[in-house]
Amino acid sequence: KDAPPQIDPLDRSAGVDDEEETTSALGPKPSEKGIPRIPSIRPSTPDRVTPSEEDLEEHLGPDDSASQTGLDRAQLLEKYQAAINERDKILHQNSQCQHKIAEHFRKKKGADERQEVEKSVTDQEQRYTKCLQALDELELENDLTQKEADARSNEEKEKMEEKKNLVDEMTAQYFEFKKGVAKQAVNSRSGKPLA
16 A cells, blocks of 8 residues: 655645645635745754865755756856855854853853842841840840849838837837736736735
């Protein structure tokens, strides 16, 4: 059996015969005979191998194809070699430009990181300054509280001393009163003083 024909999706002439004119609901299609066919191009990465003279001769083909185009073989070889040299030069320039771009972005990233570090350092310095101010305020508040506590403690000590003196005085008066009562005590049966 015959294998089904391979259809190239990029080929505009696939499935259409040049002799056969197709029609549609709008009428006959215009002829494409006047439009040149563009060969399909497949994207690929070219090899970076510099071709030798034999490769160039194989690529260009026999001498009769060169005579069809109106150029001699030496001119074609020269143009081909110039195109390859130009391609290599452009690839080298492209590589250099990509390295410059990568270096630029690397420097920019480093500068951004340095700005972030500097920003974080300034943030830390600001936070440190605020903490020092808060610490100073708390120390002042602590000193005031301590002074108030010392003043109250001194007042309470003075009050305690006054009350202790008052208690000692009242105790001494109580013992004097007791002595006086004891001296005046009389035996209830005999009527004689007990002291």
